[in-house]
Amino acid sequence: MIQKKSIPEILQQLVDQNTEKVKLAITDIDGILRGKIMSFDKFRSVAESGFGFCDVVFGWDAADQAYDNASFTGWHTGYPDAKATVDLQTFRQIPWENDIPVFLADFKDGKKAALPVCPRSLLKKINEQAIKAGFNSSFSQEFEWFNFINNSEELYNSKFSALQPMTRGMFGYSVLRASQNSDFFHAIFDGMTKFNVPIEGLHTETGPGVYEAAILYADILEAADRAVLFKAGVKEIAHRHGYIASFMAKVNEQLPGCSGHVHQSLWSTDGKQNLFYDKKKTSGMSAVMESYIAGQLYCLPHILPMFAPTVNSYKRLVEGAWAPTTITWAVDNRTTALRALPGSASSTRLETRVVGSDSNPYLAMAGCLAAGLYGIQQKMKLTIPATTGSGYANKKNGVLPANLWEASQAMKQSAVAKELFGAAFVEHFTATREWEWRQFSKKVTDWELQRYLEII
Structure with missing residues (x-):
């Protein structure tokens, strides 16, 4: 766990370490870390007051293409700076980058209120609501991802068709495959531990070159910070070992997709009682947990883009591919949208299996908690x-939206979504998802050429 320190203590530690530069990072709507390296003298001057960061990070997509349908920022505003506030309690040092200090930041508006479109600020807002209601939210996220041999020039020349997985074959839970790439495998586990992103488990998953990691649970904001830093850190470690780590939800039609399951439980404010557990009930599930599950099932169709944010996300959510497609729940059933795991007073929790590895952890966790x-x-x-x-066969309570457009329209028009997250966030977020769909829809794909070019 990260030891809480006062602002003077943190700054003094950096002085004592003869720190010359500091890395600052925020996440955009897609969960991508954006940031800069700043001299320590400059950092010290903005550590408490904040600093300006161009708001284009909320005005463009993952490929740095500017949205033409967003009102928050754009050519019509001139892309001014937004006020970024450093969260000094996120202090870490990056072990694979000469222990350079790194801090996360989020944003405030001109009135010093949380910026509605900032993912981390949104999660903080939802967490504050939980605390006010008497709940301490304990969360964690697990990720599956592909590792490819880094041949960037060939990838670009082949328009990303020359994928070479780190290993061949499926080999889920393979001790052999992990041993054959032990330098990389242990670099992730050990590096993340030193980075204060502790991993509970790491193993190979079904698919060529696929790994899965479960991050140790924490308070929800810390859990989301860990998840964001894990994804970025794995990519950096992979590069240093000659690999490309991809958290894309579905890399190949013939292979399983990559999940980002979110585990969650609510505790008393003193952290001593798991409010999801009731020893008096045969199921072990409390009334609080049952209502929490009911809320998620009800809200899922209203907020799905927060769990499945890309066009590619919905190619993972198909029948028989280890990802849910229906509005279902069950105890320890991996075919349903929600997997309840009642056990002991310390372990009872809910796993939301809809979430993909391509999700923005701040938005995914905000969606889970708000719905619950x-x-x-x-x-x-x-x-x-x-x-x-089989959860795939149980369609009595409905199925999930089939693509990003359907899901985005449902959220855009949803009074529930606006009640949970605010109209400003819903308007901006769904506009960015509509943009994403438009960029996909105008492209001519290899499938279309192979299907139509000769015969039509």
Whole structure:
């Protein structure tokens, strides 16, 4: 766990270490870390007051193409600076980069209120609501990802068709495959531990060159910080070992997709009681947990882009591919959208399996918590019965939207989504997802050429 220090203590530690430069980072809408390196003298002057950061990070997509449909910022505003505020409690040192200090930041508006379109600020807002309601939110995220041999020039020349996986074959949970790439495998585990992103488990997953990691649980904001830093850190470590790490949700039609399952539980404010557990009930699940599950099931169709944010996300959410497609829940069933894991007073939790590895952890966790709290606040009963058998076959309570456009329109028009996250966020976020769909829709794909060029 990260030891909490006062601002003077943190700054003094940096002085004692003869720090010359500091890395600052924020996440954009897509969960990509954006940032800069700043001299220590400059950092010290902005550590408490904040600094200006161009708001284009919320006005362009993952490829740095400017949105033409967003009102928050654009050519019409001139892309001014937004006020970024350093969270000094996120202090870490990057072990694979000569221990350079790094801090995360989020944004405030001109009135010193949280910026509505900032993902980290949104999660903080939802967490504050949970605390006010008497809940301490314990979360963690696990990721699956592909590792490819780094041949960037060939990849670009072949328009990303020359993918060479780190290893061949499927080899889920393979001790052999992990041993054959042990330098990289242990560099991730050990490097993340030193980086204060502790890993509970790391193993190979089904698919060529696929790994899976479970990050140790923490308070929800710390958990999301860890998840964001994990994805960025793995990419950096992979590069140093000659690989490209990809958290794309679906790399190949013939292979399973990559998940980013979110585990969660609510505790008493003193952290001593797991409020999801009830030893008096046969199921072990408390009324709080049941309402939390009911809230997520109800809200899922309203907020799906927060869990599946890209065009590619929905190619993972297909039947028989280890990802859910229906509005379902069950106890320890990996075919349903929600997997309840009632156990002991310390371990009872919920796993939201809809979330992909391509998700923005701040938005994914905000979506989980807000939907669960909605169920509790509305005193929802868990009227949807637990699925027995295949969740893919159980369509009685509906199916998830089939693509990003459908999901974005549902969220855009949803009064529930606006109630949970605010109209300003929903308007901006869904506009960015509509943009993403438009960029995809105008492209002529290899599939279309192969299907139509000769015969039509």
